[in-house]
Amino acid sequence: MDNKTRILIVDDDENICELISLYLEKEGYTTKTVHHGLDALPAFKQFNPALVILDLMLPGKDGYDICKEIRQVSDTPIIMLTAKGETFDKILGLELGADDYMVKPFDNKELTARVKAVMRRLSPKEDRSRQVTLPGLVINMNNYTVTFHGEKMEMPPKELELLYYLASNPNHVFTREQLLDRIWGYEYIGDTRTVDVHVKRIREKISESVEWGIKTVWGIGYKFEVK
The missing domain is CATH 1.10.10.10 (Winged helix-like DNA-binding domain superfamily/Winged helix DNA-binding domain)
Incomplete structure (x- = not known):
């Protein structure tokens, strides 16, 4: 099955998940939400998303560990979404393999723009000179x-x-x-x-x-x- 429009959202706040899903589905993406850290990797393997939006503070397993686990099996882009906005937290997330980092509270339009930017980069290119x-x-x-x-x-x-x-x-x-x-x-x-x-x-x-x-x-x- 084509995974080009599938996005996995991992966040224990169901309201945030619903809000993100609403905005992304309006843009034509298919979303799946997960609210517990231990469910993230099984959902990733089953859903096979093109992109992951990942919270850091999760029950069962935090986003840093989930990011490391995903990076062991896939290069799928990861956007970390978290309330932890210190520079140390951002750098740690990037060093573990995240592609981007957004701090809560966030602007839905900006998040959507970042998702679109990543998805455009994943689209096939016709220019053979690249x-x-x-x-x-x-x-x-x-x-x-x-x-x-x-x-x-x-x-x-x-x-x-x-x-x-x-x-x-x-x-x-x-x-x-x-x-x-x-x-x-x-x-x-x-x-x-x-x-x-x-x-x-x-x-x-x-x-x-x-x-x-x-x-x-x-x-x-x-x-x-x-x-």
């Missing part, structure tokens, strides 16, 4: 794959898009704000350390070579250096 090939590295945006020295790397969409954007603009220096605007596709409300977290995760998976690498430009941002 590929960067370097020694030992192939980044293909047509099928959202990264191959490193012949091995396919597991990489969530935001990481892949950031890597592709940097690599497709070699030796160009971007500020963190520019990268947030380009990759996230909206006025991002949050800490620019989001970019740092994603770069760190990319570097952990793909070590730079003598010919290329993501370089930190201190006081400014990042560039993909190609020699």
